[in-house]
Amino acid sequence: MAVGTLFLASSSHALEAPKSKVFLTLNGNVAVKNAGERADFDMAMLAALPQHSFTTQTPWYREKKKFSGPLLRDVLDAAGARGDALKAVALNNFKVEIPVADTRQFPVLLARLMDDQPIPVRDKGPLFIIYPFDADPALQSTRYYNRAAWQLRSIEVR
Numbered sequence: 001m002a003v004g005t006l007f008l009a010s011s012s013h014a015l016e017a018p019k020s021k022v023f024l025t026l027n028g029n030v031a032v033k034n035a036g037e038r039a040d041f042d043m044a045m046l047a048a049l050p051q052h053s054f055t056t057q058t059p060w061y062r063e064k065k066k067f068s069g070p071l072l073r074d075v076l077d078a079a080g081a082r083g084d085a086l087k088a089v090a091l092n093n094f095k096v097e098i099p100v101a102d103t104r105q106f107p108v109l110l111a112r113l114m115d116d117q118p119i120p121v122r123d124k125g126p127l128f129i130i131y132p133f134d135a136d137p138a139l140q141s142t143r144y145y146n147r148a149a150w151q152l153r154s155i156e157v158r
Contacts, residue, residue: 018042028157031080039079049074056134067111067130073103075110087156088149098147124150
């Protein structure tokens with residue numbers, strides 16, 4: 001089993017403070033902070049990162065869905081995150097651990113759009129960590145389905 005460590009130099013630019021409602025907080029091993037000991041992101045900050053999309057089948061929807069947003073690794077990079085594991089926490093306090101190596105091996109998205117529309121809370125939004133399940137048969141397993149964290153509110157970098 002490969003174990004990857006995320007190590008990024010801090011950006012020469014400070015992370016701007018959110019100008020509207022905070023949708024995501026990164027804490028733990030983050031070097032670029034904008035709110036005390038954490039990095040907070042509003043939706044505009046996430047939208048300002050490079051955006052990516054893929055369409056994939058999931059166990060939660062009958063039809064394939066198009067997911068769009070920044071790569072999770074780009075969000076981690078923006079906060080100068082370093083570590084081996086991520087603890088993703090949902091709005092309902094559900095927690096799941098995600099190896100940082102996944103963000104380097106696969107184009108894991110922090111989806112903010114589904115089928116080109118903001119994702120409502122009742123439909124697993126507003127943020128959804130999603131893997132490109134159709135891109136690799138290895139991803140079509142309970143291991144990776146369980147790492148797809150919806151209604152995401154925070155990530156602790158360990």
